[in-house]
Amino acid sequence: MTKIAAAQIKRPSVVPEGFFGSNERFKVYTERHIDQIPQIQNLPQEQRFAMRVVANVLPFRVNQYVIEELIDWSSIPQDPLFQLTFPQPGMLTPEQFERMADLLRKGADRTVIRETASAIRDELNPHPAGQRELNVPTVGDEKVEGIQHKYRETVLFFPSQGQTCHSYCTFCFRWAQFIGDKELRFGTNEASQLHRYLGEHTEVTDLLITGGDPMVMKTRHFKAYLEPLLEPAFDHVTNIRIGTKALSFWPQRFVTDDDAEELLDLIKKAVEAGKQVAFMAHFNHWREMETEICHEAIRRIRATGAIIRSQSPLIRHINDDADVWARMWRTQTRLGVYPYYMFVERDTGAKHYFELPLTRAWEIYRDAMKQVSGLARTARGPSMSAGPGKIEVQGVAEAAGEKVFVLRFIQGRNPDWVQRPFFARFDPEATWLHQLEPAFGDEKFFFQDEYDTMCLEAMSD
Numbered sequence: 423m424t425k426i427a428a429a430q431i432k433r434p435s436v437v438p439e440g441f442f443g444s445n446e447r448f449k450v451y452t453e454r455h456i457d458q459i460p461q462i463q464n465l466p467q468e469q470r471f472a473m474r475v476v477a478n479v480l481p482f483r484v485n486q487y488v489i490e491e492l493i494d495w496s497s498i499p500q501d502p503l504f505q506l507t508f509p510q511p512g513m514l515t516p517e518q519f520e521r522m523a524d525l526l527r528k529g530a531d532r533t534v535i536r537e538t539a540s541a542i543r544d545e546l547n548p549h550p551a552g553q554r555e556l557n558v559p560t561v562g563d564e565k566v567e568g569i570q571h572k573y574r575e576t577v578l579f580f581p582s583q584g585q586t587c588h589s590y591c592t593f594c595f596r597w598a599q600f601i602g603d604k605e606l607r608f609g610t611n612e613a614s615q616l617h618r619y620l621g622e623h624t625e626v627t628d629l630l631i632t633g634g635d636p637m638v639m640k641t642r643h644f645k646a647y648l649e650p651l652l653e654p655a656f657d658h659v660t661n662i663r664i665g666t667k668a669l670s671f672w673p674q675r676f677v678t679d680d681d682a683e684e685l686l687d688l689i690k691k692a693v694e695a696g697k698q699v700a701f702m703a704h705f706n707h708w709r710e711m712e713t714e715i716c717h718e719a720i721r722r723i724r725a726t727g728a729i730i731r732s733q734s735p736l737i738r739h740i741n742d743d744a745d746v747w748a749r750m751w752r753t754q755t756r757l758g759v760y761p762y763y764m765f766v767e768r769d770t771g772a773k774h775y776f777e778l779p780l781t782r783a784w785e786i787y788r789d790a791m792k793q794v795s796g797l798a799r800t801a802r803g804p805s806m807s808a809g810p811g812k813i814e815v816q817g818v819a820e821a822a823g824e825k826v827f828v829l830r831f832i833q834g835r836n837p838d839w840v841q842r843p844f845f846a847r848f849d850p851e852a853t854w855l856h857q858l859e860p861a862f863g864d865e866k867f868f869f870q871d872e873y874d875t876m877c878l879e880a881m882s883d
């Protein structure tokens with residue numbers, strides 16, 4: 423794709439037929455090919471080495487579109503899109519970094535490198551929030567690997583063909599599944615298990631197809647999962663969500679890919695069958711929404727009758743700035759994308775590099791909210807997706823002479839926990855739920871005993 427003049431970018435308009443050409447080739451680089459990226463070849467040797475050190479431990483994958491259209495190479499390493507996709511030395515602790523760097527300098531054996539990488543990964547809490555133990559449902563007596571069912575209304579499905587992404591985000595909380603260790607991977611190719619599970623669970627109104635990125639899947643695979651759900655047996659599943667970062671990393675998926683039209687037709691068919699189809703678009707920065715092809719992809723998705731909502735974590739080095747969020751939400755609102763969630767960076771992977779104190783997260787949320795119109799104030803957050811549920815930091819307040827965090831469940835493992843305000847002692851450094859203590863001298867949070875029981879029951883299954 424050619425660069426488009428800034429003046430043209432401003433106004434999302436209907437693009438003439440043939441403007442984007444057809445079938446731009448998807449070209450991707452991984453850890454082994456990092457030195458072949460032309461923009462990387464210009465960097466000092468030391469900086470390239472540091473990238474290789476980190477990429478030997480944490481997943482790395484970036485495509486040509488991100489390299490050429492999104493990253494501003496004149497302002498690396500600070501550039502947020504560079505931080506979003508390329509390994510940064512600070513993502514490992516100095517000790518971890520040195521452990522791996524030493525092996526690479528010595529030209530150590532592949533097996534030794536792999537063992538060390540694996541040991542470092544184990545130090546990075548690869549499976550946060552009890553995901554593997556607590557949310558895996560059963561069909562008959564069988565555990566279904568590709569499904570998670572945590573909140574009553576919503577089932578998460580991880581189609582096996584959708585367990586990679588067009589590029590990887592450096593902060594990804596599902597990073598462990600991209601390592602190639604089959605054991606760490608969710609995913610199933612059993613469409614029938616999904617359909618059977620949904621058929622048996624009429625309390626489920628929402629199916630969230632996620633990954634990885636389900637939009638890496640060919641349309642014909644996607645169809646095999648989606649089309650049967652349009653039958654009357656699944657009338658209770660009224661909402662189908664598709665979690666994706668393709669609008670950012672590969673908008674060609676909806677515009678020029680060979681099966682783009684077929685995909686849009688399928689979405690349209692689901693809409694016409696009475697489903698709410700919602701693309702849960704992962705955007706971290708307004709810069710991802712500046713290209714003409716992104717606008718065109720948004721326009722085409724909306725033309726099917728599907729809606730687009732957006733969500734993102736708040737991440738240091740990438741979007742830890744209220745003005746960035748305000749501009750992102752304004753841009754989205756103009757383009758017809760509804761801001762949905764602002765997440766707190768999870769307690770996994772390179773969290774020490776990306777995380778922010780909860781109090782700072784709340785300030786950024788508030789300062790961004792203040793700047794935008796009501797239409798753009800639809801994002802809830804900052805929200806921690808923790809074991810017991812999605813917990814929102816509503817603010818910092820003073821009550822009974824104590825400085826406290828005011829918290830609430832947006833989603834709870836028990837639906838009855840939702841929307842009850844509760845309080846934690848203010849802690850200026852806390853970045854995650856497990857660091858918070860109940861306020862007012864209480865021994866436990868109101869949900870603690872019940873949650874502990876749920877954990878014990880899941881362990882004994």
Ligand SMILES: *Cc1c(COP(=O)(O)O)cnc(C)c1O
Pocket residue numbers: 570572573576577578630807812832833
């Ligand atoms: C966020 C989330 C959902 C969806 O929750 P909503 O509040 O309906 O958006 C479902 N399952 C899991 C595990 C989640 O983390």
